[in-house]
Amino acid sequence: MRRLAGLFLLSALAAQGAPPEATVGMRSRIEELVLPGTELVPAPAKPKDPIVVRVLAVRAHGSEFRYDLEWSGFEAGKYDLAKFLARKDGSSGPALPAIPVVVKSLLPKSVKEPGELLPVAPPELGGYRTQQIVVAVAWVVGLLAIFLVGRKRRKAAPIAAARPTLADRLRPIVEAVASGRAEDTAKAELERLLVTFWRHRLGLREQKAGDAIRAIRQHAEAGLLLRQLEAWLHMPSPPEKVDLQALLAPYRNVSAEDFSELAKPVEAT
Amino acid sequence: MTAHQVPVSPRFVETREFLHQIRTRVGKVVVGQDVVVERVLIALLTSGHLLLQGVPGLAKTLLVAAVSKTVDLAFARIQFTIDLLPSDILGSEMLDQKTHEFRTHKGPVFTNLLLADEINRAAPKVQSALLEAMQERRVTIGNNNYALPAPFLVIATQNPVEQAGTFELPEAQLDRFMLLHRLEYLTPTEEKEVLRRNAALGVRRDGKGAVARTEFDVLGDQAVGSSDRLVQAMEDVQQVHVSEAFLDHTVEIVNRTRKHPKLELGCSPRAGISLVKASRARALIHGRDYVLPEDLFALAEDVILHRIRLTYEALAEGFTGPQVLQEILSEFAQ
Numbered sequence A: 001m002r003r004l005a006g007l008f009l010l011s012a013l014a015a016q017g018a019p020p021e022a023t024v025g026m027r028s029r030i031e032e033l034v035l036p037g038t039e040l041v042p043a044p045a046k047p048k049d050p051i052v053v054r055v056l057a058v059r060a061h062g063s064e065f066r067y068d069l070e071w072s073g074f075e076a077g078k079y080d081l082a083k084f085l086a087r088k089d090g091s092s093g094p095a096l097p098a099i100p101v102v103v104k105s106l107l108p109k110s111v112k113e114p115g116e117l118l119p120v121a122p123p124e125l126g127g128y129r130t131q132q133i134v135v136a137v138a139w140v141v142g143l144l145a146i147f148l149v150g151r152k153r154r155k156a157a158p159i160a161a162a163r164p165t166l167a168d169r170l171r172p173i174v175e176a177v178a179s180g181r182a183e184d185t186a187k188a189e190l191e192r193l194l195v196t197f198w199r200h201r202l203g204l205r206e207q208k209a210g211d212a213i214r215a216i217r218q219h220a221e222a223g224l225l226l227r228q229l230e231a232w233l234h235m236p237s238p239p240e241k242v243d244l245q246a247l248l249a250p251y252r253n254v255s256a257e258d259f260s261e262l263a264k265p266v267e268a269t
Numbered sequence B: 001m002t003a004h005q006v007p008v009s010p011r012f013v014e015t016r017e018f019l020h021q022i023r024t025r026v027g028k029v030v031v032g033q034d035v036v037v038e039r040v041l042i043a044l045l046t047s048g049h050l051l052l053q054g055v056p057g058l059a060k061t062l063l064v065a066a067v068s069k070t071v072d073l074a075f076a077r078i079q080f081t082i083d084l085l086p087s088d089i090l091g092s093e094m095l096d097q098k099t100h101e102f103r104t105h106k107g108p109v110f111t112n113l114l115l116a117d118e119i120n121r122a123a124p125k126v127q128s129a130l131l132e133a134m135q136e137r138r139v140t141i142g143n144n145n146y147a148l149p150a151p152f153l154v155i156a157t158q159n160p161v162e163q164a165g166t167f168e169l170p171e172a173q174l175d176r177f178m179l180l181h182r183l184e185y186l187t188p189t190e191e192k193e194v195l196r197r198n199a200a201l202g203v204r205r206d207g208k209g210a211v212a213r214t215e216f217d218v219l220g221d222q223a224v225g226s227s228d229r230l231v232q233a234m235e236d237v238q239q240v241h242v243s244e245a246f247l248d249h250t251v252e253i254v255n256r257t258r259k260h261p262k263l264e265l266g267c268s269p270r271a272g273i274s275l276v277k278a279s280r281a282r283a284l285i286h287g288r289d290y291v292l293p294e295d296l297f298a299l300a301e302d303v304i305l306h307r308i309r310l311t312y313e314a315l316a317e318g319f320t321g322p323q324v325l326q327e328i329l330s331e332f333a334q
Helices: A002-015 A128-161 A166-178 A184-201 A209-218 A220-234 A244-251 B010-029 B034-046 B060-071 B086-090 B124-136 B188-199 B227-239 B244-259 B269-285 B293-307 B312-316 B321-330
Strands: A021-023 A027-035 A040-042 A051-061 A064-073 A077-080 A085-087 A100-104 B050-053 B075-079 B091-096 B101-106 B113-117 B138-141 B144-147 B153-158 B179-182 B203-206 B209-212 B263-265
Touching: A021 A027, A021 A064, A040 A051, A064 A100, A166 A184, A184 A209, A184 A220, A184 B244, A209 A220, A209 B293, A209 B321, A220 B244, B010 B034, B010 B060, B010 B227, B010 B269, B034 B050, B034 B060, B034 B153, B034 B179, B034 B227, B034 B269, B060 B075, B060 B113, B060 B153, B060 B227, B086 B091, B086 B124, B086 B138, B091 B138, B101 B144, B124 B138, B179 B293, B227 B269, B244 B269, B244 B293, B244 B321, B269 B293, B293 B321
Parallel strands: A021 A100, B050 B153, B050 B179, B075 B113, B113 B153
Antiparallel strands: A027 A064, A040 A085, A051 A064, A077 A100, B091 B101, B138 B144, B203 B209
């Protein structure tokens, strides 16, 4: 009897003329619709379904149910909402009457619809585990590269920074000055090296430079040699001919140990 | 005969004697500041300017007054304060009410020896006005430009302790001072001598009253030499021989300040010039007609220290300017 009432209602809808209409994307409702059988729910939606149905309310209607449905179309055309409903309990139940709806498009017919997107396969980077392995390998390689490059530079640095010792530098300058072929710059460097030499020999390295040079000049041996050198280098006309061979003789065979006050201490006088 | 006991020209002997007399005369009034007297003479002989840094009470004013009286130079003193104006130093134009014309009033800068006491207490514009006069030795008042008397020497002082309400001289202005000498306290023996002399000063009668005599009253008005004699000494400084080796040493030190990792700012070329000029004057004072590395080492601190600036890292590590300079001088040949 009630089934007949539902059919009657649908047939009444059909009799009223046009089925419910809505434009693409707009929601529309059908209320108080009695459908036979057990309770209905929206069927699982598929990606390409042209219409989507929602059940807004379900009320018992004797042995049947009365529904408020909302639907929305994505493509223009005529559809049967019954095809988009399913039994909640999964049973097949009695066949549903057709619930026709019309989805209209506002676009003119001449408009071309966009072409269907072709599925593009994602780049094959592997899964999360693969990515983790790749990152870990890159990190280890990078770390090794930093260590190896740093080690090479450290190895190269001492070679570049290796400077001749003071003794090594003193010897050729002394020879050049003694032979009379030294330039002014070399003579100046000779004086600086000899001051340093005596600072080491007399244990004056920790003293202020001014105090150290005063102490050197007052030293019996160093003072005489340094004053003679100063006279030769700085006086406009040295008072007596300086015997360079004799003046530089003490420095001809200096070794690195001579620059260490610990190795060869000489008491300052 | 050792290398240094060589005869110099008679004129050099005269000059050496003149400079020795100045030192002796000043030494009668100022106790134990031999190095400062030497620095003042160096500044005087080279027309360089001198900045003295020291706490109050170290006889800075007395020293400068004594030098000016000894050499018969005009002396003026300006006490720098926050409200001092450039016109207070340089001078200004004043309207003569009788003639209705502007008359130039020359300021205290028109002197031979100017003592700028506590220079860092004045506003920067006043410092700049003085430093401009120091550099150009000319002053513009109104629309007229006036040359300063010759010789013209500024001896400025600053107190390193009190920093509140002071305007620190920027590097560019410090560079104008040929020497910055840091005064130290006297030794106990010297201080005892000061007290002994002070106790024997007595009082000075002034009309019906009397005032306690000060060291300034001891200064005799009779000079040991005229300004002409000073000019001759200045000319003699120019005759002091500077060897190529000495120039090489100077350039080496100056360059080392520019490359030193602990220094943000190294020496300007003016520092090298000042080192050579000051060394020549020192050599003359010590009776030599040629410079020696000893002069360089003796003057390096006063010439270089105020021209260098330490890096932030060096300051954070606790290094000081004198330490870094000694490092440079010690590594001179390394």
